[in-house]
Amino acid sequence: MADPSQNRPGYFGREFLTQLVQRLDGPAFIGRFIQVITRGDRHYAVCPFHKDSKPSLLIRTDGSFHCFGCHKSGSVFNFLMERNALTFPEAVTEVAQFTGTPLPQSSGRTGPTKEQLAMYEALKDCAKFFKEQLDQATSNSPVKRYLAMREVDPDTLEKYQIGYAPNTWTSIKDRNKQVSEQLLIDADLLVHNRDKNSVYDRYRHRLMFPIRDRQGRVVGFGGRVLDDAVEPKYLNTKQTKVFTKGRELYGLYETLQQPKRPERLLLVEGYMDVVALSQHGIPYAVAALGTASNANHFQTMFWSTNEVVCCFDGDDAGRLAARRALEVALSVIKEEKTVRFMFLPSDEDPDSFVRKHGKEAFEREVESAQHVADYFVSGLVDNRDRSFESIEAKARFVDRAINLIQKVSQPTMRKILTQEVAQCFPEQVNMQALLQPAAVADDEPPPDEPSYEEMEDFEPVSRAGNQYEQEINTRRRVSQLLCAPNIWPRLNEHRELLERLVHSAPDHPLTRVWLAIDRHHFTDIHGLIASFQEDAWFTHYLNDIYDPQLAPAMIDVDTTLGQFTESVQTFITTLEKKVHSEIWLNQFRAAQK
Ligand SMILES: [Zn+2]
Numbered sequence: 001m002a003d004p005s006q007n008r009p010g011y012f013g014r015e016f017l018t019q020l021v022q023r024l025d026g027p028a029f030i031g032r033f034i035q036v037i038t039r040g041d042r043h044y045a046v047c048p049f050h051k052d053s054k055p056s057l058l059i060r061t062d063g064s065f066h067c068f069g070c071h072k073s074g075s076v077f078n079f080l081m082e083r084n085a086l087t088f089p090e091a092v093t094e095v096a097q098f099t100g101t102p103l104p105q106s107s108g109r110t111g112p113t114k115e116q117l118a119m120y121e122a123l124k125d126c127a128k129f130f131k132e133q134l135d136q137a138t139s140n141s142p143v144k145r146y147l148a149m150r151e152v153d154p155d156t157l158e159k160y161q162i163g164y165a166p167n168t169w170t171s172i173k174d175r176n177k178q179v180s181e182q183l184l185i186d187a188d189l190l191v192h193n194r195d196k197n198s199v200y201d202r203y204r205h206r207l208m209f210p211i212r213d214r215q216g217r218v219v220g221f222g223g224r225v226l227d228d229a230v231e232p233k234y235l236n237t238k239q240t241k242v243f244t245k246g247r248e249l250y251g252l253y254e255t256l257q258q259p260k261r262p263e264r265l266l267l268v269e270g271y272m273d274v275v276a277l278s279q280h281g282i283p284y285a286v287a288a289l290g291t292a293s294n295a296n297h298f299q300t301m302f303w304s305t306n307e308v309v310c311c312f313d314g315d316d317a318g319r320l321a322a323r324r325a326l327e328v329a330l331s332v333i334k335e336e337k338t339v340r341f342m343f344l345p346s347d348e349d350p351d352s353f354v355r356k357h358g359k360e361a362f363e364r365e366v367e368s369a370q371h372v373a374d375y376f377v378s379g380l381v382d383n384r385d386r387s388f389e390s391i392e393a394k395a396r397f398v399d400r401a402i403n404l405i406q407k408v409s410q411p412t413m414r415k416i417l418t419q420e421v422a423q424c425f426p427e428q429v430n431m432q433a434l435l436q437p438a439a440v441a442d443d444e445p446p447p448d449e450p451s452y453e454e455m456e457d458f459e460p461v462s463r464a465g466n467q468y469e470q471e472i473n474t475r476r477r478v479s480q481l482l483c484a485p486n487i488w489p490r491l492n493e494h495r496e497l498l499e500r501l502v503h504s505a506p507d508h509p510l511t512r513v514w515l516a517i518d519r520h521h522f523t524d525i526h527g528l529i530a531s532f533q534e535d536a537w538f539t540h541y542l543n544d545i546y547d548p549q550l551a552p553a554m555i556d557v558d559t560t561l562g563q564f565t566e567s568v569q570t571f572i573t574t575l576e577k578k579v580h581s582e583i584w585l586n587q588f589r590a591a592q593k
Pocket of ligand 1: 047048049050052056057067068069070071072
């Protein structure tokens with residue numbers, strides 16, 4: 001019987017892939033991305049996947065690799081997916097192009113068409129032309145004066161291949177006499193005015209930012225005016241056969257050229273933000289190109305990093321953009337991925353901020369960005385609704401929250417967000433509705449694109465001290481206590497710990513549960529939970545946390561008691577050091593009012 005997967009689009013076939021890597025000069029291919037050192041007949045590189053000081057990455061002739069430091073290993077395709085954020089089909093296509101191997105018909109991929117190849121050529125040539133125009137401009141020209149004002153240095157211009165479109169109507173048209181006019185129109189380099197039946201250059205008298213895809217090909221441009229009075233301020237390439245709007249991220253290719261996989265990516269709004277941040281030592285910023293950030297953008301970013309920090313201007317437009325980004329982020333977030341939100345002061349953007357205050361100040365802002373769960377409630381509330389004065393405001397908030405929570409596919413995150421909302425209105429929220437399974441996301445990746453979770457085996461990002469993590473720890477400790485009634489009679493051996501707990505966190509769930517056990521000498525979970533029946537929200541919280549599956553595993557009283565007290569000890573130490581933000585407490589008290 002034929003393998004049904006043979007018919008799937010995007011399927012290359014094992015035989016083809018085996019032949020492809022046999023034909024490959026792995027060290028030469030990988031040497032295009034990182035420096036490869038040859039010792040005898042063995043090839044090594046400094047590992048891009050961990051903090052490596054000596055070359056620990058072995059590269060074999062078929063391009064497969066193994067790191068003796070972090071033990072990461074895989075095929076040449078894994079290398080491209082991890083290092084360059086390519087999808088599996090893109091990685092195969094890249095290797096096939098390098099070896100000059102045609103892709104099999106059955107793959108549904110035949111590489112770029114003749115037309116696309118011609119477009120890539122025309123766009124590349126255009127980028128070169130714009131760059132020459134900038135190089136040749138005199139220091140007194142408007143474009144050079146503009147760059148001086150924005151303090152962009154020559155290395156940065158070179159890194160991003162920034163150029164200048166001259167103030168004429170036919171430079172591009174005249175330069176490309178041998179290329180068909182229609183191709184240049186289709187590539188959005190020329191504009192055809194049907195009324196006047198004239199064709200002219202699309203970009204005139206603008207600073208030009210070439211947009212490169214993850215393979216480094218120029219696929220479009222962003223053109224910025226030199227005089228802020230001219231509209232539109234930014235002119236972006238329209239959708240073409242080589243440029244899919246809402247997919248590319250400006251600066252991603254340049255970011256991924258660094259030897260290391262970025263620990264995080266910073267999502268900003270503008271080209272100049274990306275460029276200025278890079279120049280000031282923050283080379284991991286990317287920008288969505290004139291569109292709101294969407295699920296594709298987040299998925300692309302998560303292929304190459306575990307943490308995305310969304311950076312917004314502090315004004316109303318920034319808040320609005322952040323709320324949109326929140327919706328998207330919640331729908332794509334996965335267990336080991338982190339999304340955080342940061343807001344700059346209202347009169348600053350990343351470009352102006354980093355130029356004024358420098359790298360360290362900017363990175364402090366990045367470090368203190370809010371975790372998505374912490375931002376959730378504040379991000380959902382309109383300015384005018386902030387105090388929930390009216391029933392309508394509450395209803396709007398709860399509607400929006402339910403709507404959003406149902407899109408979250410990650411169960412722990414869904415529970416935590418539900419709890420956040422429930423804390424705002426203990427009596428009004430229909431918890432069951434909130435806890436329904438997530439609806440299927442509208443824009444899932446097409447089936448031939450492997451999802452990033454399959455590609456990832458990095459350690460989760462550890463981010464102690466945020467509320468999300470604290471909440472997980474709280475739930476774990478309370479659950480530990482609920483599931484081990486056999487340690488309850490022996491808790492009085494640790495009354496000193498309980499007293500410190502009462503002192504530093506009187507309203508904390510852990511304190512409340514332990515106090516109840518201490519006062520009423522409960523012997524079973526149902527009596528304990530029933531004692532909180534006055535407090536519907538807390539009863540629900542405990543029922544939610546209590547997992548009977550855990551109970552039988554904790555049979556050894558001494559071990560369980562030891563683990564529990566140690567965990568409480570850690571918690572109290574944290575509290576006493578005032579590291580704890582007390583957000584939970586404040587929210588809890590607010591909810592009681
Ligand atoms: Zn390594």
